[in-house]
Amino acid sequence: MAEERDAGARLREETPRGTGQEWGAVVLRLLAALLVLAAIYVGAALYFKDRPPAGLSVAGVEIGNLTHDEAIEHLGRELADQEKAPLTLAVQAVDDGKPVGDPTPLTLDPAEAGLSYDYEATIQGVTGFTLDPRVIWSHIARSERELPLVGTVDREALDAAVAALAEDYDQEPVEGEVTLVDGEVEVVDASHGRELDREATADAFASGWPAAPEPGTTVEAAAPPPFLSQAEVDRFTSEEVEPALAAPLRVTAVDGEGEDAEEVTAEVPPREIAAMLSIDRSPEHALSLTLDEDAMLERLRQDLGQLERGPADATVRLDGSTVKTVPARSGAALDDEALMTAVGAALTASGEEREVRTELTPVEPEIGDEVAKAWKFSTMGSFTSEFPGGEVNAARSHNIRTAIERLNGVVVMPGEQFSLGAALSPIDASGGYQEAPVINNGRLVMGMGGGLSQVSTTVFNTSWFSGVQLDAHTTHSFYIPRYPAGREATISYPGLDNLWTNDTSTPVVIRTWTEDHTIHMEYLGKRQYTVETIEGERQNIQEPERIVDDAPTCVTQAPSPGFTIYVARVLSQGGEVVGRDEYTTTYIPEDEVVCTHPDAN
Structure with a gap:
């Protein structure tokens, strides 16, 4: 009995010890299982760390459970055509808030404009190591999810591309024009210009990228009007x-x-x-x-x-x-x-x-x-001048008479200037004149209208004594004894002329004629001045030389000394002096010329 009691006692003592060992084994086995599961879990996390979750897609392209590099390569391959597809938007020209013309489509090449897809940025954050069970579960249990596509914009390249579009788009206004050509009307219609808003256009392309502009997307452009509408x-x-x-x-x-x-x-x-x-x-x-x-x-x-x-x-x-x-x-x-x-x-x-x-x-x-009716006419002044006759002077006498015929009856109205050259012109054969001796560089030579200087001298002296306004005259280079010294005038029209002005209130009529070898001339009109002539002494007298000339063109010339002389015309009215004309003339000596050639003269 005692042994049975001892055995029972040992049994009671040993039973708890055995139970504890069993529970320990269970725990160990559980721990081992947990370690295995953890290892499997970590292994799965390590496996999925470089792969997007199942069911994940970008722009309709599934990339779930592909590796990072595979996903980028797959997206690049599948979206290549989409990425390169031209972008189009409409541009509406506007002037003062009103549309001008129809919208114009502008097409842009994304690649040339610096517009591209950024696949790295797109899938950023959807790969990588994590123990988050929700992430691990998303790799195992398929869950449809769309990842937004990310784009990149190279603004400098985009601005350059838009600038190139603007070069084609922009237009200067066309100025309206109306012209008359050969009696016909030609019209050029006016039209507005176009100026692309480059910044706004670039913004319109960039703002939605990587998405293309929505259909109907419109940007406004300036429409500068022509000056002539x-x-x-x-x-x-x-x-x-x-x-x-x-x-x-x-x-x-x-x-x-x-x-x-x-x-x-x-x-x-x-x-x-x-x-x-x-x-x-x-x-x-x-x-x-x-x-x-x-x-x-x-x-x-x-x-x-x-x-x-x-x-x-x-x-x-x-x-x-x-x-x-x-x-x-x-x-x-x-x-x-x-x-x-x-x-x-x-x-x-x-x-x-x-x-x-x-x-x-x-x-x-x-x-x-x-x-x-108020005009009254009487002799204002007169002058006579004798000219040499004879056969040797026939041409000269002819010229004088021709000129006198032209001058007789000439009327000079009040305020009008008389030109002797104009009155006698043309001084050539068509005017009825002939060649006769004239002075050229101190020598007598044959020239058209020789002798007209005597008519000019007669006109000058008649003007002198009539008291009219003396405007222009030129004396001869050497003195000719048949003329008043210092009070004579040559003529070589149009270079040298004899001019005077009718400064009276009545017309002046020239009455002139020749009688034998004398010129008679008088002015008929209303005399307004008393004329006094002052003549000084001849001074600085110079003797001539003697020249013998055997040329066939030689013209015989009589000697005459040179000298200086002063003359003046004093005009008086009512006993008072109202005008004075003064002239100092220097004559060169007239050399004696002896012609020895038989054809001379």
Whole structure:
């Protein structure tokens, strides 16, 4: 019994020890299992660390459970065409808030514009080692999820690409233009320009990238207007140019009244009208037509001018030795200003309003008959001059008589300047003149109109004693004894002339004639001054030389000393001196020339 009790006691003592060992084994086995599971879990985490979760896609391309590099390569391959697809948006030109024309599509090459997909940035954060069970579970249990695609923008390259687009897009405004060519109207229509807003356009492409611009995406561009608008071109063409050239212009001029009236009509066709029109543009860019009024008047006078006649001033004429009055006569002329006003209005009209009717206006003479009634004529001054005769002087005498015939009866009106050269011209054979001796460089030579200096001297002295205004004369180079010393004048027109002005209130009539070998000349008019002549002594006398010339062109020359002399004309009126003309003349010696050639003289 005792052994049974001992055995029972041992059993009771040993039973708890055995149970503890069993539980320890269980724990160990559990720990081992947990370690295995942990190892498997960590191994799975290590396996999935470089792989996106299952069911993950980018732009419709699944990349789940691919390695990082495989995912990038796969996306690059699958999205290559999409990445390179051209981008398009519309550009609407706008002026003052209003669209101009239709939108223009602009297409951009993403690769050239620095637009690309960034696959690294796209899948960043979806790979890598983690023990997060949710992440591990996403690799095991498929869960559909779309990852947004990330793009990169190289702004410098994008701006350059947009600038290239702008070069093609931008346009200068087209200025409207209206021209007249060969009587026809040529019109260039005006249009706005285009200027791309480069920054806004680049922003529009970049803002949605990597997505392409939505269909209908529009950016605004500037539409600079032309200075000359199409509206102004249309207005000017329809309201001014076309009416002006629509039909011929008819202008009728009338001279006189009633049955005695005369009429002449001029018709100007559109082609001729166009040649007289010019197009002007104001600083405000408004167009207008300008008529060349001088050209139009000239054209109208080709027909209407036959009715015009100039007025004739009252004047006088010499009838023998008597001065008779020639009455004044009124003229008739077109009123240029009124006519051009009417023509300008007719150019914009049509039908009967395109016809102009104008009356000639009377033109009164400046010097009327009432003025002429006050003219009284008497001898103002006179002069006579003897010229050598004989056969050797026949040509010279002929020239003198020819000139005197031309001068007789010449009328110089008040305020008019008389030119002896003009009165005698042309001084050549066609004017009836011959060659005779003239002075050239101190020698007598044959020249056209020899002898006219004696006529010039006669005119100068008649002017001197008549008291008229002396304007210009030239003395001979050496003294000729038949002329008053210091009071003579040569002529070689147009280089040398003899000029005087009628400074009286009455016409001056030249009365002149030759009798035998004497020139008689007097001025008929109203003398206003008393003339006194002062003549000084001859000074600085120089003796001539003797020259023997065997040339066939030699002209015999008599000797005459050179000297200096002073002369003056004193003009008095009412006993008081009112004017004084003074002249100092120096003559060179006239050398004696002896001709020995048989053909000389």
